[in-house]
Amino acid sequence: MTYDFILYNIGQLILPKSKERPLKGQEMKELNISENAAIGISDGKVAWLGSSIDAESLKASERIDAQGKVVSPGLVDPHTHLVFGGSREHELSLKQAGVPYLEILAQGGGILSTVSATKNASEEELLQKASFHLERMISYGVTTMEAKSGYGLDAETELKQLRVVQRLKEKYPVSIISTFLGAHAIPPEFKGKEAQFLEHMSDLLDEIKERGLAEFVDIFCETGVFTIEQSRKYLQLAKDKGFGLKIHADEIDPLGGTELAVSLGAASADHLVAASDEGIKRLAEGSTVAVLLPGTTFYLGKDQYARARKMIDEGAAVALATDFNPGSCVTENLQMIMSLAALKLKMSAEEIWNGVTVNAAHAIGKSQEAGTLEIGRRADFVIWDVPNYQYIPYHYGVNHAQSVFRSGKKLWERMAYSGVQLSSAW
Numbered sequence: 001m002t003y004d005f006i007l008y009n010i011g012q013l014i015l016p017k018s019k020e021r022p023l024k025g026q027e028m029k030e031l032n033i034s035e036n037a038a039i040g041i042s043d044g045k046v047a048w049l050g051s052s053i054d055a056e057s058l059k060a061s062e063r064i065d066a067q068g069k070v071v072s073p074g075l076v077d078p079h080t081h082l083v084f085g086g087s088r089e090h091e092l093s094l095k096q097a098g099v100p101y102l103e104i105l106a107q108g109g110g111i112l113s114t115v116s117a118t119k120n121a122s123e124e125e126l127l128q129k130a131s132f133h134l135e136r137m138i139s140y141g142v143t144t145m146e147a148k149s150g151y152g153l154d155a156e157t158e159l160k161q162l163r164v165v166q167r168l169k170e171k172y173p174v175s176i177i178s179t180f181l182g183a184h185a186i187p188p189e190f191k192g193k194e195a196q197f198l199e200h201m202s203d204l205l206d207e208i209k210e211r212g213l214a215e216f217v218d219i220f221c222e223t224g225v226f227t228i229e230q231s232r233k234y235l236q237l238a239k240d241k242g243f244g245l246k247i248h249a250d251e252i253d254p255l256g257g258t259e260l261a262v263s264l265g266a267a268s269a270d271h272l273v274a275a276s277d278e279g280i281k282r283l284a285e286g287s288t289v290a291v292l293l294p295g296t297t298f299y300l301g302k303d304q305y306a307r308a309r310k311m312i313d314e315g316a317a318v319a320l321a322t323d324f325n326p327g328s329c330v331t332e333n334l335q336m337i338m339s340l341a342a343l344k345l346k347m348s349a350e351e352i353w354n355g356v357t358v359n360a361a362h363a364i365g366k367s368q369e370a371g372t373l374e375i376g377r378r379a380d381f382v383i384w385d386v387p388n389y390q391y392i393p394y395h396y397g398v399n400h401a402q403s404v405f406r407s408g409k410k411l412w413e414r415m416a417y418s419g420v421q422l423s424s425a426w
């Protein structure tokens, strides 16, 4: 057999273990690292895995020298609000003055400010803007990501956002999982009529399902937004209609969204900064993935981070995501989140890599195709310009990706291979 190409001289090849279910508790500490490794690629898939020495005797149309660098599966970002209009830099001074996130929202700002900007933007404008952010995510090593609606809060704008996600799927050779988050905030005209608003959003579910516009349904279950009972009813309906479930749960107040997620069999419960001891116990018992978003806690200027250590030590499955959005976490950089996970969530490098690969894939129902490199799987991988896998969480705030491959094809490559390239005019 002649392989399309062989990537050899890989200093460390990161091979997360893939299971039928997410890695839980102590399993998150396990990470296969193969040294001086090689991968054979054929028809966009991993066709051979072994040592660089053994790869010498293989036939290949092309050979690429990884120069002793680190190679990992393409990263998976399981929680993003990729499609939105406008930006919210004007809120920074409010944050600095100590105005809480939910207070900005209650005053008609925050999410509602982005809702106005998203309503006012055309589909083309939203597509262009989301493309810009998506390309940046790819440059940071992400080949599979989730994207939510939720900045419309009316039928027309929610569907417009979901159509943009569909168009992104067609435009880019990456996997994008679409989530309907029509229940993201209460529009001013529905203040005090939350149940009516949720009925209005529920009415969209059949159309979204028929047109294949979303795989998951999500809700912001929080003080001043949607209650536990409202969330339960809404999500149960979505589940009955065949959607996967996600919940923005226990981000600020411990309402019990974590327990609700587990009891409904949600794929993920996200944020969980205020998750109770009982909620953590339930996560450990179930298979709902705790998607932690330390970039959001950092960006909101809070001191209390999600209790990742307790979650993992008690047996829960943890994944990490950017939560990229224009208000509470304005970064496309999942590597930065890996550093925050090390520093603020006290996760080990092994737990972090599992959190941005296999467990993140489970959180969005893509564990069969993303998050690891195995023979027969799509060859989505990243060559990292670092000496070892611990280095990425350690050296923060910069992009360590050297090149990003999707289905065995180079999708993105850093222009200067060794560090920065100063202008020749200097």
Ligand SMILES: N=CN[C@@H](CCC(=O)O)C(=O)O
Binding pocket: 081, 110, 111, 114, 220, 248, 251, 296, 323, 325, 326, 327, 328, 329
């Ligand atoms: N907390 C709710 N939703 C988003 C923030 C959205 C926004 O502020 O625009 C989040 O996950 O952080």
Ligand SMILES: [Zn+2]
Binding pocket: 079, 080, 081, 248, 323
């Ligand atoms: Zn979110």
